[in-house]
Amino acid sequence: MAVAGQQLGPRAAGRGAGVPRPSWRSGARASYEHQWLLYSRTWRGSIFTSFAQPALFLVAMGMGLGSYVDAGGGAQALGGVSYLEWLAPGLLVSSVMQGSVIAATFPVLAGFHWIRRFHAMHATPLTPSSIAFGLLAWIVTRATLVGAIFMVVIVLFGAAVTPGIILTVPVATLTALAFAAPMAAYMSTQRDTSSFNAIWRFGITPLFLFSGTFFPIEQLPEPLQLAAWLFPLWHGVDLGRALALGTVWENPPLQLAHLVILTVVATAGVVATLVMFRRRLER
Amino acid sequence: MTQTPAPAPLIHARGLTKRFGSLTAVDGIDFDVAPGESFGFLGPNGAGKTSAMRMVACVSPVTAGTLRILDLDPAVDGARIRGRLGVVPQQDTLDTELSVRDNLVMYGRYFGLTRAQSRERANDLLDFAQLSERATDKVEPLSGGMKRRLTIARALINEPSILLLDEPTTGLDPQARHLLWERLYRLKQQGVTLVLTTHYMDEAEQLCDRLVVMDKARIVAQGSPRSLITEWATREVTELRFPAGVQETIVGRLEGLGERIELLPDRVLVYSDDGEAVAVAAHARGLVPETVLVRRSSLEDVFLRLTGRSLVD
Numbered sequence: 001m002a003v004a005g006q007q008l009g010p011r012a013a014g015r016g017a018g019v020p021r022p023s024w025r026s027g028a029r030a031s032y033e034h035q036w037l038l039y040s041r042t043w044r045g046s047i048f049t050s051f052a053q054p055a056l057f058l059v060a061m062g063m064g065l066g067s068y069v070d071a072g073g074g075a076q077a078l079g080g081v082s083y084l085e086w087l088a089p090g091l092l093v094s095s096v097m098q099g100s101v102i103a104a105t106f107p108v109l110a111g112f113h114w115i116r117r118f119h120a121m122h123a124t125p126l127t128p129s130s131i132a133f134g135l136l137a138w139i140v141t142r143a144t145l146v147g148a149i150f151m152v153v154i155v156l157f158g159a160a161v162t163p164g165i166i167l168t169v170p171v172a173t174l175t176a177l178a179f180a181a182p183m184a185a186y187m188s189t190q191r192d193t194s195s196f197n198a199i200w201r202f203g204i205t206p207l208f209l210f211s212g213t214f215f216p217i218e219q220l221p222e223p224l225q226l227a228a229w230l231f232p233l234w235h236g237v238d239l240g241r242a243l244a245l246g247t248v249w250e251n252p253p254l255q256l257a258h259l260v261i262l263t264v265v266a267t268a269g270v271v272a273t274l275v276m277f278r279r280r281l282e283r
Numbered sequence: 284m285t286q287t288p289a290p291a292p293l294i295h296a297r298g299l300t301k302r303f304g305s306l307t308a309v310d311g312i313d314f315d316v317a318p319g320e321s322f323g324f325l326g327p328n329g330a331g332k333t334s335a336m337r338m339v340a341c342v343s344p345v346t347a348g349t350l351r352i353l354d355l356d357p358a359v360d361g362a363r364i365r366g367r368l369g370v371v372p373q374q375d376t377l378d379t380e381l382s383v384r385d386n387l388v389m390y391g392r393y394f395g396l397t398r399a400q401s402r403e404r405a406n407d408l409l410d411f412a413q414l415s416e417r418a419t420d421k422v423e424p425l426s427g428g429m430k431r432r433l434t435i436a437r438a439l440i441n442e443p444s445i446l447l448l449d450e451p452t453t454g455l456d457p458q459a460r461h462l463l464w465e466r467l468y469r470l471k472q473q474g475v476t477l478v479l480t481t482h483y484m485d486e487a488e489q490l491c492d493r494l495v496v497m498d499k500a501r502i503v504a505q506g507s508p509r510s511l512i513t514e515w516a517t518r519e520v521t522e523l524r525f526p527a528g529v530q531e532t533i534v535g536r537l538e539g540l541g542e543r544i545e546l547l548p549d550r551v552l553v554y555s556d557d558g559e560a561v562a563v564a565a566h567a568r569g570l571v572p573e574t575v576l577v578r579r580s581s582l583e584d585v586f587l588r589l590t591g592r593s594l595v596d
Contacts, residue, residue: 014367014444015291016354022366022395030392037389038380120376122342124393124441125366282344283303 022125031126031134034117039142050146054095054153061214062087062159077216081161081245088159089244090213090237092150093172097233100143100176101204104183105196107135112280113191119281128278136181136270143176144169161245168240174262175236181269188276212237232265290318291354293445293476294339298348301334308334310500311348316445316478321471324480325487325582326497327592332480333373335497336449339478341365353444366394369438373449375430377422377437384409384418387437394441404440411466412436428459432466446470448479452486464489484582498590508582515588516580517542519558523565523572524550533570540564545587554580
């Protein structure tokens with residue numbers, strides 16, 4: 001067996017113009033591939049959770065709570081659909097968002113501090129932006145997978161009203177990115193999970209509860225309705241639901257506004273992540 | 284290797300400076316590293332070795348001065364240069380969630396190798412690092428020495444022109460250190476250019492053809508280990524250890540014993556070309572140390588001479 005490194009010194013003598021230029025794309029691809037490799041070790045457990053969680057939620061909230069809502073004449077308030085049908089697309093968007101916030105937290109802390117994976121990557125031709133890109137691309141992939149599984153569960157529950165539920169999946173992915181990208185940027189400035197815990201308790205959980213997932217925000221007092229407008233979750237939930245229930249054309253300007261707001265926040269988050277990763281790694 | 288009279292340096296630094304806010308970590312240092320050379324930064328913790336190394340690794344922007352690596356400018360071609368470097372960082376950055384082999388294969392992908400190339404090199408490197416039997420194991424349960432060898436193997440996956448090692452054996456037990464030195468020595472013999480930082484003088488003596496001694500962000504001396512010892516120390520050292528409290532009282536009586544006397548808190552070092560003669564002379568003066576040790580001068584003595592302090596506190 002040849003001893004590795006035998007050809008190292010003399011043969012690897014490229015200088016100046018002779019040094020090859022690594023491509024950014026190949027670096028970003030390798031960074032993304034690393035995330036897949038990590039996922040490939042744990043996918044069985046995570047696929048199961050991806051099926052079980054929506055099923056549990058749909059049984060408890062959709063069928064359990066839903067039977068009360070429907071019996072109380074809720075269908076009228078919900079635009080003629082059952083509570084389960086109304087809840088399902090909103091829950092899809094909210095759940096995918098939550099999972100993505102977690103996927104933008106722990107891998108970032110691990111990358112910079114626990115495992116120092118990002119530092120190892122930066123010692124190679126990978127640039128901070130290709131490292132960040134690989135992570136974000138993975139978060140998008142994961143969100144889409146989880147959203148698609150959720151959609152399948154909704155269909156199996158007979159809770160899909162129109163084929164538009166298929167479009168709820170990319171809306172959920174966009175909403176997820178609108179949360180995950182700013183989160184990744186912020187977590188790159190943190191050393192531990194203490195701030196994450198606060199964000200989760202006082203940010204993500206209240207949003208999950210008050211962004212129109214479980215009841216229309218019109219039920220909330222005015223100031224809280226305004227708050228729902230400020231955060232991207234309600235925009236994602238409302239757009240995802242309108243697509244699933246086929247009610248987009250009832251208020252096209254509002255739905256367009258949802259899309260624009262989600263896109264702007266997601267884009268700003270991606271830019272922030274690229275900038276913060278660079279600051280963090282090049283010092 | 285082609286024997287050109289004076290090969291152009293692979294690394295060329297002039298006035299190289301790194302500042303973090305008001306702290307100057309590296310203060311205008313000059314050095315060159317020639318192809319095939321083993322070059323070391325020796326100095327205590329905080330001397331600026333790691334900061335210098337990070338600039339050479341093209342992960343830390345140069346604050347001031349000139350730095351050229353492989354005839355390229357890190358500020359412009361950082362990623363390009365990194366493609367030709369192998370880096371062994373001070374703190375392990377192995378992916379503890381992946382297997383030993385996957386750590387190598389994945390790293391090869393970062394350098395743009397195909398999966399097949401990467402797998403092939405990973406197998407060779409597993410042999411080199413004596414880790415073939417652990418290939419499918421997770422990284423976490425490996426010993427410190429094995430992790431270091433894996434880190435070195437990983438740094439070789441791209442067949443680098445220059446291998447950078449930051450404190451490669453810090454924290455390892457003596458046996459693991461010797462095994463690692465043997466592996467590094469083998470690379471050196473294959474013509475790999477090594478650049479390393481260390482605060483162990485024995486490591487510097489073992490591995491470095493040439494080194495710079497750093498203290499407080501500056502280079503205070505440079506040369507081969509041998510020439511530094513010749514220049515800054517005598518051939519031998521006599522270490523005299525006196526009972527507690529006695530040392531202070533006999534300082535005057537040591538005058539003229541050797542070429543130079545160094546008082547440490549726990550012992551007196553007398554520098555001369557004949558250590559035995561010093562010991563005898565001390566005895567003749569009626570000095571009764573608890574222990575006497577005669578040894579050859581080392582880089583530790585060079586450092587003490589240059590800075591008035593020990594390398595390892």
